[in-house]
Amino acid sequence: xxxxxxxxxxxxxxxxxxxxxxxxxxxxxxxxxxxxxxxxxxxxxxxxxxxxxxxxxxxxxxxxxxxxxxxxxxxxxxxxxxxxxxxxxxxxxxxxxxxxxxxxxxxxxxxxxxxxxxxxxxxxxxxxxxxxxxxxxxxxxxxxxxxxxxxxxxxxxxxxxxxxxxxxxxxxxxxxxxxxxxxxxxxx
Numbered sequence: 001x002x003x004x005x006x007x008x009x010x011x012x013x014x015x016x017x018x019x020x021x022x023x024x025x026x027x028x029x030x031x032x033x034x035x036x037x038x039x040x041x042x043x044x045x046x047x048x049x050x051x052x053x054x055x056x057x058x059x060x061x062x063x064x065x066x067x068x069x070x071x072x073x074x075x076x077x078x079x080x081x082x083x084x085x086x087x088x089x090x091x092x093x094x095x096x097x098x099x100x101x102x103x104x105x106x107x108x109x110x111x112x113x114x115x116x117x118x119x120x121x122x123x124x125x126x127x128x129x130x131x132x133x134x135x136x137x138x139x140x141x142x143x144x145x146x147x148x149x150x151x152x153x154x155x156x157x158x159x160x161x162x163x164x165x166x167x168x169x170x171x172x173x174x175x176x177x178x179x180x181x182x183x184x185x186x187x188x
């Protein structure tokens with residue numbers, strides 16, 4: 001990248017007698033350096049002027065003509081716009097990571113719920129000496145279909161965590177309650 005070069009006119013009226021030179025605000029930019037000074041269209045020897053922080057001293061008093069100061073600023077400096085862009089990019093990455101984490105968390109919860117559901121079914125229907133409780137077939141089928149729906153939606157990238165949470169709360173939790181009732185009836 002090329003450095004940014006600023007040419008700054010220093011007028012005799014801008015000379016600050018309290019500083020013994022010109023106060024140049026551009027020198028407050030981090031990394032800004034004075035490359036050269038021109039007086040009467042000729043470059044001044046660097047030993048004839050001095051730069052102290054943002055003050056440029058040249059001669060014992062203000063020259064009668066304007067002086068041109070050449071200041072170089074590194075182009076690697078970030079502008080406020082670029083900083084804001086970087087901040088937005090960072091927030092987007094953080095949100096994507098958080099969304100991915102929440103999806104993994106929901107998948108684990110769904111898998112655990114399915115294992116619990118399967119274990120409950122096994123306990124209800126495979127216990128020796130027990131007869132199956134009278135359970136309406138559509139309820140169990142609905143629960144199985146709901147589980148399949150949630151699992152299929154959980155792997156889609158466009159499905160939000162909120163959608164999955166809502167499906168679990170509205171569709172899976174009632175199935176788990178039904179399964180709990182079935183297992184209680186079976187163990188009586």
